[in-house]
Amino acid sequence: MATEDARYRQSSQYRLWSFSPLHLQSLREKTNSLAVTHISNRLRTSSPPVDPLPDFLTPTDEAMLLNFYVVDLLRAAQFCELSSEIQATAAIFFRRFYLTNSLMTYPPRALTMTCIFFACKAEGFYYRLQKFVDRFPGITGEEVLAAEYILCQGLRFAFDVRHPYRALEGAIMELRRLGDFDENRLARAHHRTREILKFSPLLTDAYFHYTPSQIMFGALAMADEGLLQRLLRDAFAGQSESARNQVLEMIQGCRAMLEKEPPERRTTYWDASGSKDTMKPLNKKLKKCRDPDRVDLIALQKARREQALQKPKPKVAMKEDGDVFGKSNGKSKDEERDIKRRRVAAGGGGDLFGPPL
Structure with missing residues (x-):
């Protein structure tokens, strides 16, 4: 256990993408504030100037829209018949990118396709670009690739994402070794926990606050509390009760976060009238306050290439x-x-x- 913890603390996920709740909230507020300031200045100096300025998204608005687009991303990845790991990696890439970039700055619809395609590369799965774009009418390969470097910058070139799926397999194997439960109960808990892990952590901030094993235990607690208690009793045999309670408190906190987005919402997210009534005006609001310089990512990429070519090369003195x-x-x-x-x-x-x- 200590070796695994030490190994995880060396990962980019822990070093670069783990935050306390207050720090995470502060980052999102700062990202939103910087975007509003930049876009306001750009619209005031445009020709003709925009007056009055549009109503900008708030950090709360952005959080709601972010989940809306994550569900959209997961459905698109599922439509491509990608594995659970690739779907989860794409969703986490999307959430990480929009932690330091605002939805008002870069168009989320374009980034969903780029995140899915780039997640295939990150997970070592070859997906031919033309085959990928053929699944989505109206999307071109140039559009998918235009945001790749922007995405890499937003991810701080850290492409490793640790998921809780392997931890779940290890927990089920350990429960079978203990031999206290029948196979049907273990199979139901296994299936239910995996369904939770495929959705709930991706719609919440669980990956920013908890380790993969803690996320797995939180999902297992949702599926079958008795199995979790049995694992903890075996793991903390001979240790103090306070140490066990401390770990259990952490797991219960993760469980409470996951329960905010149960896996049943994966199929009903779009069907709920409340979701449609809320998201439709937010998307309209987003269209009015987008950064005009970054709406077209293809044009932005071409402009940056031309700027790089026109930049004079430094002369090397002989x-x-x-x-x-x-x-x-x-x-x-x-x-x-x-x-x-x-x-x-x-x-x-x-x-x-x-x-x-």
């Missing part, structure tokens, strides 16, 4: 012999050459490498 081998003490270049020739002639009769040994 060094003289004197800069490398020392100054010539005021002698001209011709005098230096004559001195070198005389030295060669005196040393070996014109032999470049001197007289024979």
Whole structure:
């Protein structure tokens, strides 16, 4: 256990993408504030200037829209028949990107496709670009690739995502070893826990606050509290009750977070009239306050390439012999050459490498 914990603490997921709730809230408020300031200045200086300014999204609005697009992403990835790991990686990429970038800055609809396609690469699954875009009418390969470098920058080039699925398999194996429960109960808990892990952590901030094993235990507690208690009793045998209670409190906190987005919402998210009534005005609001310079990612990519080509290359100054081998003490270049020739002639009769040994 200690070895696994130490290994996880060395991962980019822990070092770069783990936050306390207050820190996470502060980051989102800062991202929203910077986007509003930048877009306001851009709209005021546009031709013609925009007056009055549109009503911008609040951090709460962005959080609601973010989940809306994560569900959209998961359905698209499922339509492509991708594995649970790839779907989860794409969703976490999307959530990480929009932690330091606002939905108002980069269009989320375009980023969903890029996240799915790039998650396939990150998980070592080859998906031909043309085959991928053929599944989605109206999407081109150029649009998918246009946001790849932007996505990499937003992810801080950290593409490793640790998921709780392997931890679940280990927990079920351990429960079978203990032999206290019948196979039907274990099979039901296994299936239910995996269904939770495929949805609930991706619609909440669980990956930002908890380790993969803690997320797994939180989901297992939702599926079957008795199995969780049995695992903890075996794991903390001979240890203090306070240590066990501390871990259990952490797991219950994760469980409470996961219960806010139960897996049943995966199929009913779009059907609930409340969701439609809420998301429709928010999407309209988003269209009015987007960054005009980043709406078209293809044009943005081309502009950056042209700017890079037009940038003058620095001239490399050619060094003289004197800069490398020392100054010539005021002698001209011709005098230096004559001195070198005389030295060669005196040393070996014109032999470049001197007289024979």
